[in-house]
Amino acid sequence: MQMGQRHVRDSIREVDDQSWLIGDTLLLSRTTSSNGAWADGNGRGYQLTEAPAPLPPSRPLSDTSEIKLVYDAGDASAVFRIGEAFCKVRLLTIPEVTREHTTYAWLHQRSWSFSIPKVIHHTEHQGRYYIFLTRVPGMTIDSLWPTLDETTKQRYVERVVDICKELNAAASGTSICGVEGGIISELYLSAADGDCSPQTLHKTSLELGMDCSRLVFYHCDMGPTNVLFDPVDHSAGVIDWEVAGFVPLEWVRTKFQVSVGFDLCGGDTLDYRRRVQFCLGEAGFTDVSSTFMDIRNKKSLAPTSSRIIVPEAPGPVLSVSMANREHFFFYAPTWDYPPGGPIKLGNVITSVKKPHLPLFCAAPEDSELLRTEKRSVQYTKEKLRSGRFSVLTKFLSVLGFGVDIGAEIDNSSDEETFAFDTLETTQFIPTTAYFQTSIDSDNVRRFLQNSRYRKPVYVITGIKVVNGAEANTSKSRAVGGTFAVEVDGTLLSGGAVPIGGGPGIEGKVATSTGTSWAGSSDFVFAFRVSKVFVSKATSQVVSEEEYRKGAMLGDEVDEVRRPQLAVSKVEEPNAEAEDCDTEELMDDGETVFCAIPRREEDDD
Structure with missing residues (x-):
């Protein structure tokens, strides 16, 4: 039987225990490692030569053969492990397709941060493509x-x-x-x-x-x-x-x-x-x-196997208004709230200024959560001309919280740097059914009815938790009418910090000496929300925004896909619309923005 009539998985056949026919066009033989094209992993090697004519008798690979079939895609392609190399065989169903060795040649002209195989040999015979590649470690x-x-x-x-x-x-x-x-x-x-x-x-x-x-x-x-x-x-x-x-x-x-x-x-x-x-x-x-x-x-594309990562759910199609990703996370109004406290994933809130006062909370399942942890995260900010304080000074403005003992602040230039010990971000991707459950709760429904469905609600879909903070101070003084402390130079290189109730809240003039903070508990540093609009007629979600107007930390999640949601527009963030002040910061060398809610008499 000619090779073109055999299954692709049968492209390699044994001649004896030291040689094999490959595609009726190549002869693979045992040799010493010094003379081989590649090693077998046991001190010897293999070499390739043209198959002799006439072809020697051959038989299918035995179950005990050292050459192993490791991949078999029907009768389209197959991969064999041969010592420290692989032989891939592929039917050329598309004659004009780019050959894999051509791609490797292009790749090897460039430098990469990851390993790729090297091409040992390639050939084509009777409508099949053969390529031999080195094994990549791992x-x-x-x-x-x-x-x-x-x-x-x-x-x-x-x-x-x-x-x-x-x-x-x-x-x-x-x-x-x-x-x-x-x-x-x-x-x-x-x-x-x-x-x-x-x-x-x-x-x-x-x-x-x-x-x-x-x-x-x-x-x-x-x-x-x-x-x-x-x-x-x-x-x-x-x-x-x-x-x-x-x-x-x-x-x-x-x-x-x-x-x-x-x-x-x-x-x-x-x-x-x-x-x-x-x-x-x-x-x-x-x-x-x-x-x-x-x-x-609609079957207008080729019938490949597809399963969308977020299956569609019954209910109305939602529209998403995606804002500029430079604005994303909001500061917590105060950094007194521990993980598991009032600021939780799933909170349904009426304002980004009140994340700790939910109307309802539908906690997501643990299996739905996506967590990332960053260690020694640095936040630096050039002091603004307006005289506003950096993220560092705002962080230290909460009594009882400070900086990990390993952190540094460099005041030799017009820049301040603060390093968290650990910053953990936990997020989830709500489904349409999840949003519907959230708005069907009594308190949410009552709020929507009282507002005549003119106001949206916000769902907390991500939180950032800061771990491990401590610092000392040696003396205090007044700075620009705001009480401030000078951090002990033995821990930090200096700097004045205001005392207040949280970001955007000014402290009062006072005097103090020898204040110290050590071993603070973990706390919620910032949160992310989706903004949900509800129709009056059906009380069903009609649109949901990845809400970013006036948010911070622009290197965070951009367009998080939700079932049945489609990006309908991209908006520039507007801190002013949510009564927030926006400041520009540097986050590990990248420009980001910070949204700080304004202090007002009535936040309603």
Whole structure:
């Protein structure tokens, strides 16, 4: 039987215990490690030569063969492990497709923060493509995931997002195609007949609402079996670059949301891609997943396996007004509230100034929470010309809270720096049903009725908790009519700080000496909200905003996707609309903004 008539999984056959036929075109033989093209991991190696004519007799691989079939995709492709290398065999169903060795050549012309395979050999024979690649050290995310703790999972997810950004920044394209202009076999964007030509992918992308004027380089199969980590040093590697090339930026996050190929093999199969798409949102990536599923359901795209990461739920379609991501988190009105206190995830509140006075609280399930933890987080702020205090001075304005003993403030320039010991962010993604439950509570319904449905409500969907704070002071003095303390130079390099009840609340002139603060409890530092509008007729949610008017910490989550929500507009944040003052800060070198509620006689 000719090779073209055999299954792809049968592309390698044994000649004897020292040699194998590959595709009836190559002969793989045992050799010493010094003479081999690659090692077997046991002190010897392998070499490739052209297959002799006539071909020697051969048989299928035995169960005890050292060559192992590790991947079998029907009769389309297969991967074999051969010592410290892999042989991939793929049917060339799209003759003009960019070959993987071409992509690797492009990749190896550049430097990367992660490892990629090296090409040992490649060839084509009887409509099949063969490529031999070196093994990348590490274990796949899929195999590691069940063993990882929460911190390491999040670390790896954030690393995947960084790799996506690194790829996107490497080069830009003018056509949706491979690195040399060939076809990229992204079937998720192909026509119903499987057409993957650049023209078809461009047409589909426009129909999905993606911006085709900005095309970025992307590995379109960043699933958990193609990303590897060394469990010891946490170094990363990425393999399987068959589907890589230039695509619209929106496709990066969308692919994680719609492709079941990114699912884990066991446990909570959505956990990996759910986290990655969320963190991509934090990094500013947008998506077109809802539109994709609508078009997919109309069967105008190729029939690939798709399951959106956030399944649609019954109820009205919500519209989202996305604001500029420079404004996101609001300061708590005072930093006296511990975790688990009155400022909680799920609080339904009437004002961003009153997060501690909820009308109702529907606490999300632990399984729905996404946590990130940053250590030694630095916040610096150039002193504003208006004379307002930095985030450091506002932080120290709460008696009983200070700075971790390892923190530093440098007043040698017109800048102040404050380092938290730990800053933990916990967030969740509410569903339409969740919002409906929240507004159906008696207190919320009564508030809406009393306001004649003219006022929105806010749902707290994220909180930041600061851990570990202590500081000492040596003396105090008045600064600009506001009471202030000078921090002990043995802990900090100096600086005056106001005493007050929280951000935006001025302190009173007073005198004091020898004040000290040590070992403060954890407390809620800032919170994030969604703004929900409710119709009078049905008492159902009609629109919900990722509410950011006057918020802070712009490097946080950008467009967090919710079921049945679609981005309808992008607004510049407006602190003035919520009676907030806005200040510009530096957060680890990036410009962010801080929203500080004004002190008024009546906040209603």
